[in-house]
Amino acid sequence: MTVDVVLGTRPEIIKMAPVVEALKAKDMDYRIVHTGQHYDKNLSENFFDDLQLPRPDAFLEVGSGSQSEQTAKAMMLLEKDFMDFPPSIVLVQGDTNTVLAGALAGVKLGITVGHVEAGLRSYDKRMPEEYNRRVADHISDLLFAPTPGSVKILEDEHIWGEIHMTGNTVIDSANLYAPLAEENSSILEQAPDEYILVTAHRAENVDDPEVLKGLVHICQNAPMPIVYPIHPRTVKRLKEFGMYEGLSGSSNVTLLPPVGYFDFIVLMRHSGLILTDSGGIQEEATAESIAKKVIVFRQNTERPEAVDSGHAIIGGTDPTTILALLNENLDTPVPTTETPFGDGKAGERIVGICQSKMSN
Ligand code: UD1
Numbered sequence: 001m002t003v004d005v006v007l008g009t010r011p012e013i014i015k016m017a018p019v020v021e022a023l024k025a026k027d028m029d030y031r032i033v034h035t036g037q038h039y040d041k042n043l044s045e046n047f048f049d050d051l052q053l054p055r056p057d058a059f060l061e062v063g064s065g066s067q068s069e070q071t072a073k074a075m076m077l078l079e080k081d082f083m084d085f086p087p088s089i090v091l092v093q094g095d096t097n098t099v100l101a102g103a104l105a106g107v108k109l110g111i112t113v114g115h116v117e118a119g120l121r122s123y124d125k126r127m128p129e130e131y132n133r134r135v136a137d138h139i140s141d142l143l144f145a146p147t148p149g150s151v152k153i154l155e156d157e158h159i160w161g162e163i164h165m166t167g168n169t170v171i172d173s174a175n176l177y178a179p180l181a182e183e184n185s186s187i188l189e190q191a192p193d194e195y196i197l198v199t200a201h202r203a204e205n206v207d208d209p210e211v212l213k214g215l216v217h218i219c220q221n222a223p224m225p226i227v228y229p230i231h232p233r234t235v236k237r238l239k240e241f242g243m244y245e246g247l248s249g250s251s252n253v254t255l256l257p258p259v260g261y262f263d264f265i266v267l268m269r270h271s272g273l274i275l276t277d278s279g280g281i282q283e284e285a286t287a288e289s290i291a292k293k294v295i296v297f298r299q300n301t302e303r304p305e306a307v308d309s310g311h312a313i314i315g316g317t318d319p320t321t322i323l324a325l326l327n328e329n330l331d332t333p334v335p336t337t338e339t340p341f342g343d344g345k346a347g348e349r350i351v352g353i354c355q356s357k358m359s360n
């Protein structure tokens with residue numbers, strides 16, 4: 001009667017941490033199975049330390065590769081792991097290649113699969129994540145949807161599995177770790193007094209030289225200094241396109257390696273504004289413990305709830321528009337509306353549902 005918690009990337013570690021905490025609290029048997037999609041210390045191991053998670057029971061060393069190569073390798077290795085250590089339930093989280101691989105490998109072995117963060121849609125065909133989450137939703141047995149909007153999407157698509165509205169586990173994490181973050185982080189020593197926090201790593205942005213050139217221009221000309229903990233995918237593309245020096249050499253930009261969760265929470269909390277294409281950051285910004293305004297560096301979002309609550313603005317990727325939005329929003333008050341992503345008890349709820357399924 002084991003629950004397998006499958007994860008592979010930075011956001012999955014952060015968002016599965018509350019699930020692991022709840023499994024521990026209920027004294028249930030579980031295994032953490034890490035595909036190794038992310039393998040750098042600062043995208044993986046450091047998060048196990050910050051979040052005080054047990055080390056993975058299996059690390060499958062899938063590594064980087066093309067979309068199909070990475071997904072196929074993860075499927076093969078997960079299938080073997082599930083056969084060697086048969087779980088009662090496999091939990092996957094989000095929309096990465098690890099999620100697609102875990103859900104497919106699980107259902108094909110007849111294992112109950114639960115999809116955490118089900119029912120999100122960007123309707124953007126350029127995004128690999130859109131295919132991953134759609135397939136994961138349609139094949140999973142248990143759909144843990146964060147909001148009423150995501151429940152409705154799943155119902156309208158006539159999903160086969162059982163839908164449960166749970167909230168998003170990222171709110172559990174933000175609330176749980178924000179006080180610890182302030183105590184444990186000294187990251188502000190590396191940042192100017194006032195700054196705009198930037199992250200961008202989405203394939204449809206950073207793999208496109210025009211969009212990336214625009215982002216460099218935005219950072220160089222922003223109305224407040226930029227702090228940018230940069231994802232390795234973006235570094236790789238900047239170097240390939242000959243744009244790295246333009247960003248790293250700008251006096252307006254503090255470029256950091258990807259930082260740990262405590263450091264990132266502190267950077268969010270003390271920023272004037274956030275500019276990002278990240279999914280998780282759009283959600284975290286609505287948490288009471290973070291409460292920031294976010295300009296979304298994308299044409300669309302699968303998290304419209306953050307726009308409705310007044311925390312997020314979809315900015316697109318045009319540099320002139322983004323610079324105008326940064327100027328306009330620097331001095332506007334942060335919305336005081338409650339987060340639309342749940343009450344911080346999503347992990348507990350998800351594990352409670354798994355427990356009741358296993359005792360049936
Ligand atoms: C993946 C997810 C994305 C998620 C992001 C979280 C998919 C399709 N994409 O994107 O949804 O938002 O993780 O950060 O699953 N690299 C390293 N070190 C690492 C890992 C990656 O240097 O530890 C570099 C490699 O050059 C690699 C590139 O980053 O080719 C992209 O990594 P990959 O896992 O394919 O996708 P992400 O862009 O990280």
Ligand code: UDP
Nearest residue numbers: 011014229258259260261264278279280281
């Ligand atoms: N994050 C972090 N350090 C960083 C950048 C982000 O800890 O340098 C955290 C952030 O708080 C959020 C998650 O990583 O919880 C988001 O990950 P990412 O943007 O890579 O993925 P996405 O959410 O877009 O899938």
